Amino acid sequence: MYFEEDCTYHIYNRSNEVVFEDRANYIFFLQKVRKHIMPCAHILCYCLMPNHFHFIVKVKKEGAVFFVNNRVNEMQRLTRAFGTVLSSYTQAINTKKKRRGSLFAHKTRAKLLNDTKNDYAFSCFMYVHQNPILAHLVNKRVRRVIRQTLTGAL
Secondary structure (H helix, E strand, O other): OOOOOOOEEEEEEEOOOOOOOOHHHHHHHHHHHHHHOOOOEEEEEEEEEOOEEEEEEEEOHHHHOEEOOOOOOOEEHHHHHHHHHHHHHHHHHHHHHOOOOOOOOOOOEEEEOOOOOOOHHHHHHHHHHHHHHHOOOOOHHHHHHHHHHHHOOO
């Protein structure tokens, strides 16, 4: 992943299994996000689903800075921050479940949203917010309030 300062990105990854089983898992993951990601990026929105996550972030100057890492020649701080969050979360889940190996199925992806020629940024923003609705993870009342809010009906 390569990040430019003041640019907005959709960052996401998924697993082939459930990675957030209960409220404690979500909170633990978000604590790691607060510690590692927030110094590098403004989080505009996010969605944690049972087997994947989405973040829309605007990169701060600190997140675009390169530094020398002992494994690779250069790495940006935001890239390293996401790596730290996922690695430490995976280690905690592996210890808890007495399992081994990767928890997330793929490399974390980042798509630039600053292209003004299309409405991908808006579509992405709506998708992230509607993801739990479309997956029927929230009750009907909450779905109605979210839909009204997103369409400006309130």
